[in-house]
Amino acid sequence: MNAKNCYELAQQxxxxxxxxxxxxxxxxxxxxxxxxxxxHDLLGMYYANWGHRFIFLNNRLDDIWQRMVLxxxxxxxxxxxxxxHESLQEFNLFQMNSRTEYEANAFASHLLMDNDxxxxxxxEGCDIPALAKEQNVNINLLLIKLQQMAALGYDLRVPDCGDSHFFRKIRA
Structure with missing residues (x-):
């Protein structure tokens, strides 16, 4: 999925x-x-079958992480x-291939943060760590947002130091 399509789906x-x-x-x-x-180790999980869609979310996460995981x-x-819809266990945050995880993170970045x-x-000169704090997101999600914005045509030079698998390191 390209950045434009991901952005448009998030806007919808x-x-x-x-x-x-x-x-x-x-x-x-x-x-x-x-x-x-x-x-304990599961932050969240998505499951869909028989026309019903569910998100299972770890209630022990703080508000910022719950919002990002959701x-x-x-x-x-x-x-x-x-x-x-294959199997409930196969579709948690950490068992999908990296492309689908990156796309879900990119979508989350568009959902939680406004490009403009x-x-x-x-x-205005705000640095990336301060901006992440202002936006109430992990710095890695902000870096993904910046990558997406650059792909959408914003004049940004994004450092290539983010960790697209940052959710793996969180423990509830």
Missing amino acids: ALALSARRDPQEIADGLGIDVLYEDGY AHEIGHDQLHRELA DVYERLQ
Whole structure:
């Protein structure tokens, strides 16, 4: 999936909410979000079958991580739904190939951050760590956003130091 298509799908999902709230967006898309305290290593998981779509989310994550994981899983719904009905266990954050994970992260970056707001703050001289903090996202998700924006034509020189698998390192 190219950056333009990913961005456009995220914009369609954003139209379902008055703000960048992944829970409202999931509700608008008809996805049931189930919060669970019993997950230890699992941050979130998307599953779809028989016309029903579910996101299972680790309730022990802080608000910032819950928001990012939920946006990531909505990305799987919008981009990879056809992959999510094979087996519940096969479709958690860490067992898909890296391309689908990157695409879900790119979608999440578009869902959580506005291109023009990010670009304006960079033009004002805000550095990447400070901008990530302002946007309430992990720095790696911001770097993915910047890569996507550069692909969309924004005049950005993005450092190639991000970790597209940063979710793997989080423990609830």
